[in-house]
Amino acid sequence: MYHLMKGLYLYATSKEEYSILLLGLDNAGKTTLLEQIKAAHSSHAHPNLRTVPTVGQNVSTITLPDLYLKIWDVGGQHSLRGLWQSYYASCHAIVFVIDSSDVGDADISKLADRGGSLRDDETGRLDECRLVLEDVLQHADTEGVPLLVLANKQDREDCVEVVRIKEGFVRRVFEGEKGSSLRDSRVLPCSALTGTGVEEAVEWLCSRVKWNKESRPPVMR
């Protein structure tokens, strides 16, 4: 009887858990974003916005009414990007965070003749960002995984608007041969620093991981 009751209790109280992977170049704002999400979903209302470059990973689980989101924030520095692929097979969605103030005018068609991915005063880290996103999309373990591109740092005066990141960058990467696999995707503006747009991002992620759960089933907790 005890075991039956315990089983019923666990069944009634368990929830689906989905893993979200935060990716993007170093300094894009991934850890700041994680802090904002954590603060919005816990009783400690103040996010810790004094981040340091991530070496390794930060992980937090947030509790929503109908599911848990386990959010993995990994270091974006060049030397750490090789570790990302070990998270791909078990994630349910990827958030690719972009520093909207460091991608020039976000038009990758202008990069065509430059060759190489050197930083340039006009284009910022746009080419580096493109190569890194293409690499993520091309990996077999990310196939079909919903992708949210966040145009972060929208609070900065020198940022490019989300529509330009969408048209000049994301759409072109998706149309290119290295980005053309089928997946659910969205581009949203946000400021991880002020928290603007963060809740919309979480809502989109929740709806998409549930939508995709036949392909990537959740873990029951």
Ligand SMILES: Nc1nc2c(ncn2[C@@H]2O[C@H](COP(=O)(O)OP(=O)(O)OP(=O)(O)O)[C@@H](O)[C@H]2O)c(=O)[nH]1
């Ligand atoms: N103005 C502004 N600054 C931001 C925003 N998000 C992050 N930053 C700043 O950008 C810097 C880097 O933020 P992090 O969150 O540490 O960046 P990261 O992507 O985790 O970097 P790595 O851990 O090295 O991969 C910090 O100084 C943040 O305060 C934003 O939305 N607006």
Ligand SMILES: [Mg+2]
């Ligand atoms: Mg970080």
